[in-house]
Amino acid sequence: MELLRDLTLILLATTVVGHYCTRIGIPAVIGQLLVGVIVGPAMLGWLSLTHSLESFAEIGVIILMFIAGLESDLQLLKRYLKPSVLVALLGVLIPVAGVYLVGRVYQLNTVESLFISVIFAATSVSISVEVLKEMNALNSREGTTILGAAVVDDVLAVIILSVLISTTGTAVGTTAASSNLLLTTLEQLVYFAAIYFVVRWLAPYMVQIGQRLMIPMGSTLMAIILCFGMAYVAELVGLSDVVGAFFAGIAISQTSAKETVDHHIEPVGYALFIPVFFVSIGLNMSFNGLGKQLGFIAVLTVVAVLSKQLGAGAGAKLAGFTGASSLAVGAGMVSRGEMALIIAQIGYQAKLMSASRYSAIVAAIILATLLAPFLLRWTMDRVRKTAE
Numbered sequence: 001m002e003l004l005r006d007l008t009l010i011l012l013a014t015t016v017v018g019h020y021c022t023r024i025g026i027p028a029v030i031g032q033l034l035v036g037v038i039v040g041p042a043m044l045g046w047l048s049l050t051h052s053l054e055s056f057a058e059i060g061v062i063i064l065m066f067i068a069g070l071e072s073d074l075q076l077l078k079r080y081l082k083p084s085v086l087v088a089l090l091g092v093l094i095p096v097a098g099v100y101l102v103g104r105v106y107q108l109n110t111v112e113s114l115f116i117s118v119i120f121a122a123t124s125v126s127i128s129v130e131v132l133k134e135m136n137a138l139n140s141r142e143g144t145t146i147l148g149a150a151v152v153d154d155v156l157a158v159i160i161l162s163v164l165i166s167t168t169g170t171a172v173g174t175t176a177a178s179s180n181l182l183l184t185t186l187e188q189l190v191y192f193a194a195i196y197f198v199v200r201w202l203a204p205y206m207v208q209i210g211q212r213l214m215i216p217m218g219s220t221l222m223a224i225i226l227c228f229g230m231a232y233v234a235e236l237v238g239l240s241d242v243v244g245a246f247f248a249g250i251a252i253s254q255t256s257a258k259e260t261v262d263h264h265i266e267p268v269g270y271a272l273f274i275p276v277f278f279v280s281i282g283l284n285m286s287f288n289g290l291g292k293q294l295g296f297i298a299v300l301t302v303v304a305v306l307s308k309q310l311g312a313g314a315g316a317k318l319a320g321f322t323g324a325s326s327l328a329v330g331a332g333m334v335s336r337g338e339m340a341l342i343i344a345q346i347g348y349q350a351k352l353m354s355a356s357r358y359s360a361i362v363a364a365i366i367l368a369t370l371l372a373p374f375l376l377r378w379t380m381d382r383v384r385k386t387a388e
Helices: 003-025 027-038 049-072 074-079 081-105 111-118 126-134 141-168 180-212 218-236 241-253 258-285 291-318 323-332 337-349 353-386
Strands: none
Touching: 003 027, 027 111, 027 126, 027 258, 027 353, 049 111, 049 218, 049 241, 049 258, 049 337, 074 081, 074 141, 074 241, 081 111, 081 141, 081 291, 081 323, 111 337, 111 353, 126 141, 126 353, 141 241, 141 291, 141 323, 180 218, 180 241, 218 241, 218 258, 218 353, 241 258, 241 291, 258 353, 291 353, 323 353, 337 353
């Protein structure tokens, strides 16, 4: 009954707020994030992030990234592979350096400063995907580069996290990221090699089976099985589940069932799971004990936004993008979202950071995530005006 009440409140609030946000020209995702802040522990306290809502939110981000892969142009992704790698590399190195310096200025020890820098190295592209979809720019030069860079960025963040955990000698749960670094890296390489097999043979074969099944939406069901399966295996090898979901979407996009699956999966995602995911980010916000750390939060947020904007933007500029396009690519990489929250939680459990800093870091993650859609919409508008 509590879950039904929570879902009713979330869907009602996000529907109304999303409508008015779109009407005044603000990305609907901003409204959904703010709903989480307002009805959550930070303000009204009507909702808290229960295990059931976390599960719905996790399915939501998986479906969102599956749709992003489904609607991506594989040839464009291949074409912009080099820019994506450059964007990801500089988009990780500069935030790591910048946030590490902030930690040292605020007298955090070396390990805690390093770990916080890894948190803000990660990119959560799911929110950028939503804004790009709203602007019909997912398959633009900038959108494709952002998607490709986010995948590389995710892998780099996991590798840095693995190195940090292995060198500090602290095991974290049972995830692959806490195991031997060499073994983890090999598992991830095998996973990426297996993606070719999935795209070339497994996905078309599963779609054929789905089309022969004497049940409604057979192809869509097989696509969802592939999506959840690849997301699960990605988690097993220490990657984010959204990486697996994204490549599952790409695999299905190369089959004859692309349009059918897209037509069936979008209503399921956007009617229920995806709004819960965006609200869940806001539900992580809490103002308790943050009064004494407002300066730290403000500095951390500014450095997190600027370092990612400048780093990823510089990578795009080196790859030959125009100034306006480079700014847009940088803005698309600013959002931290669920990936940063997951890494923060892992580090907190591993005692790589103090409890007093954990809430401040979550606040900075959410603030950076709230700013990201505004930056992306503004910079993408500049790209369009320049092109015109």
